[in-house]
Amino acid sequence: MEAFFATGFGHLVLVLLQTLALLIPLLIGVAYLTYAERKVLAAIQLRKGPNVVGPFGLAQPFADALKMLMKETIIPTGANRLLFLMAPMLTFSLAVLAWAVIPVNEGWAIADINVGVLYLFAISSLGVYGIIIAGWASNSKYAFLGALRSAAQMVSYEISMGFVIVTVLVCVGSLNLTDIVLAQRHVWFCLPLFPMFIIFFISTLAETNRSPFDLPEGESEIVAGFFVEYSAMSFALFFLGEYANMILMSAMTTILFLGGWLAPFGIEPFTWVPGPIWFILKICFCLFIFLWVRATFPRYRYDQLMRLGWKVFLPFSMIWLVLTAGVLMIFGWLPGAGT
Amino acid sequence: MIVAIAFYAFALILLASAAMVVTARNPVHSVLFLILAFFNAAALFLIAGAEFLAMILVIVYVGAVAVLFLFVVMMLDVNFAELRSGYQRYMPVGAAIGGVLAIELLLVVTGWQVAPEALHLSLGAAPAAATNTAALAEVIYTKYVFLFQAAGLVLLVAMIGAIVLTLRDRKTSRHQVIRVQTERSAAATLEMVEAGIGAGIGTLGIYRPLPATADLEPADNDPHADDPHADPVDAAHGGGAHGGSGHHAPEAR
DSSP states (O other): OHHHHHSHHHHHHHHHHHHHHHHHHHHHHHHHHHHHHHHHHHHHTTOOOSOSSSGGGTTHHHHHHHHHHHSOOOOOTTSOHHHHHHHHHHHHHHHHHGGGGOOSSTTOOSSOOTTHHHHHHHHHHHHHHHHHHHHHHTTOHHHHHHHHHHHHHHHHHHHHHHHHHHHHHHHHOOOOHHHHHHTTSSSOTTTTTHHHHHHHHHHHHHHTTOTTSOGGGOHHHHTTGGGTTOOHHHHHHHHHHHHHHHHHHHHHHHHHHSOTTOOGGGOHHHHTSOHHHHHHHHHHHHHHHHHHHHHHOOOOOHHHHHHIIIIIIHHHHHHHHHHHHHHHHHTTOOTTOOO | OHHHHHHHHHHHHHHHHHHHHHHOSSHHHHHHHHHHHHHHHHHHHHHTTOHHHHHHHIIIIIIIIHHHHHHHHHHOOOOHHHHHHTHHHHHHHHHHHHHHHHHHHHHHHHTOOOOGGGGGSOOOSSOSSSOHHHHHHHIIIIITHHHHHHHHHHHHHHHHHHHHHHOOOOTTSOOOOHHHHHHOOHHHHEEEEEOOTTOOGGGSSOEEEOOSSGGGHHHHHGGGTTOTTOEEOOGGGGTTOOTHHHHHHHHHO
16 A cells, blocks of 8 residues: 555545545535534524524535525626636635645645745635636626725735734744644744734635625625625535635634644643644634624724725734844844754 | 646646737736736746745735736726727837847847856756755845845835825815724713603603704704703713613602
């Protein structure tokens, strides 16, 4: 078996198997995130949520998926057919593509590349294309307005996110995701870099177009924004892509700030639990805050959103980066300073 | 073998999409082909072992620059028939410029001489010991640090210039001052009105905007003048009092 996986063809098979082992739990996770969202929102609003299909409504996500499959895909006249159908596929495949570099445990990444953070950042910055192409190809005013809002919003928040990531990288001294997690062996970065942790989390809300920054789909003003013309599976792909993106961003937050697969404090009772379980638990924690925020805060006004991104987060993260670098320099804590 | 196939495939797609950028009829399609070209260039960087440059190419050009292109091009309302009308007139000038450029390129390429010692150097994006990123940083931040900073300053000046040229502060625009907004409290802007049992809707303990000016006040109070239960209290009272306490307060007196 070992010898087979060492050959060129065997390696290909191995990578395919690894990809399946990552993707299938991910897709099930996406399905149950939709369920979790409805249950959490229901609990916060003193309702029951889905409880009819299966025990505790647990089969609800699959019932919804079947319903989506049965529906008719409508392509509006005047729409650009090719781009119209390509946009949801692009959104969903980008959300899945990024998982290639995520380390679930030490050495458990499909591709443990040296520039893992840059890869993640690049993929997440491409997410805007699915939305902007969808908005344009639909040939509809509301969809176009939603796409324009989304493009401006995602580009704005990416910049402060970039500075937050650079701050973490200054503390780590490597662009490799495994190195970033291992650098948090003594203290997770969410403690010393707490303000950056908050900024990063709020930026991920804006980046995934989640409430309170869900202006691209703001249903009270522009119906449903960029996917107003979509139906059936092409709509479902957008929907799943959004949730897959949420999980991805939570995984990114976990890796950058919450110590990845590391057990809290690294002491006895916690270390009995295997690393991947901790990783999943931390992702679930971040996702719960996503849902909690949605149930709690009203939507931002557009100019306030832009102000928050450009006039508050950007200068603050720049100043904090300079401060962090200065502190590391003065105390000689810069990683790899000796080499 | 596989690397060679991948190289030629990416190079072919790169050239084809670059050709489509200038020939596509729809400008949005042009931008999308440009993005495809960027992607293939990034793939070529990866094949050459320059992973850092590949990722930066995708982040900067695809993730930011091309988004702005797309943003602008989508909002353009271009009349294509009008664009094509001058083709006959501009054709000779364009051909002449193209010809001059082609001759210059030929002169440069044929006159190219490879330094003898360069032939023995191994082809690699980074020295074998260091990672790509570290190798790049060691050169940029030591040997070329001033040039690097100067390049950054040039970009900063360009950015400030663009803002200075386009930003106009219209006096009529309604601008929100966030500090004033967040410092507003219910007590400062709303007035609590107490009313007895059986009072009309105007006297039920509901919040209403404070009268804007002093001369509005008599008019505002007029409806309650003949109601013995009407008892407008000052705004400071109204902070938390709502509903229940509003009804009980007159009885306590």
